[in-house]
Amino acid sequence: DTGVSQNPRHKITKRGQNVTFRCDPISEHNRLYWYRQTLGQGPEFLTYFQNEAQLEKSRLLSDRFSAERPKGSFSTLEIQRTEQGDSAMYLCASSFRGETQYFGPGTRLLVL
């Protein structure tokens, strides 16, 4: 077991471009979470999946954000028409039955 992995680790993009991040959870974990963390702050919840079903979305997740988890395995988080305010670390975590969450290394996004 290699833990939660996220790709890419860093992404620099220009304002208005679309970006997509990928998260591969721990293999037997049925729940997958996305969080956003800005510098010096605690992570904020964005959304979570149980298997392939997206069960909750935060109000932070505007219409420009979409997340998927096809077949209940890996997940993708897409941001359309990026804005400078989207610059942050995007964290993925997985758990079994909603108990302890294990985090990936994150994807750091910089929007120029």
Add this chain to the structure above:
Amino acid sequence: AQTVTQSQPEMSVQEAETVTLSCTYDTSENNYYLFWYKQPPSRQMILVIRQEAYKQQNATENRFSVNFQKAAKSFSLKISDSQLGDTAMYFCAPNAGGTSYGKLTFGQGTILTVHP
């Protein structure tokens, strides 16, 4: 909605000494878990310790222990025999019960620096 307060933005301690980080939270749930995570500079979030709210006994994990006061909604972390590798930002995070079971709400964090 849950709220989490970590009232100490920064703490420092000498190597081998003991330090306590405080956390209070607000929740309407009765069954939930509480976690402390550490995030070293430019590194990923690592689980430090977990407490089940229905258990009265405080969790212990090697040099790390908690003081969980459910009625007061307080969940402090004690680090004994502090080591240089303990330098990190520490986050308190209860998870949500009910239909949002599992979602974590993080505090603002406490930056802990261990000095040699």
